[in-house]
Amino acid sequence: MATTCASERHDHHDVYAAQCPCREVLDLLANKWSALAIGAMEEGPQRFGALQRRLEGVSPKVLTSTLRRLEEKGFVDRTIYPAVPLHVEYALTDLGRSVAQPLAQLRTWVEDHVDEIA
Template sequence: MATQTAAERREEARQRYNAYVATCPSRKLLDTLSDKWVSLALTALAGGPRRYSELARTIAGVSQKMLTQTLRTMERDGLVSRTVTPSVPVRVDYRLTPLGEDLMPLLEAIKRWAEIHMEDVEAARQAYDRRSGHRP
């Protein structure tokens, strides 16, 4: 087997993980990361470990079932770790893993952008609806 240069290895990885290809595994990860509950749960954990009940109170509107599914998905993807402390009642804490922490600057920037530009987006939506006759 021939030795590859660093550039050849990067190109091979680029071809293997091309999110524009329907079968690419990175597409599934992008689907997960774009989920509103995932992004909200990750940013809620940015300040440090949280108990399940704290997350449920922090993330308005999330159902118990959806929060549980979201945390399991993030744990499976290696973004969050779950620690069970045997006590009465049992204590369960969630925290970002190093992989999850590495993602935080990007998510925090998107969250901040959305908060700063929400009025602009609302104005654009209203203008579009007026032009197109669209009724939300």
């Protein structure tokens, strides 16, 4: 077995296993602010203020926390440019770009079907 969450039939992770690290990643990516931030960064690097304006309703605290978690897991790069005031940009990494497409499909599905949901 590769890990404690690998199933008996397969040598890969099993998101249904209680101790599987997949769950932490799923929790991060299934979060609405993460899904929306990744979508906003598909257009290219974004400054914090631009992201906050694009993600209407997100508080600075929640956006900061979301971006930090995405950066810690390798989905986002944070670049600081030495200027006064500091210029900070957030951009998707290759890993972030790889998950952007399935998240875009989910966002589109939600927009297309929200009126059918009770």
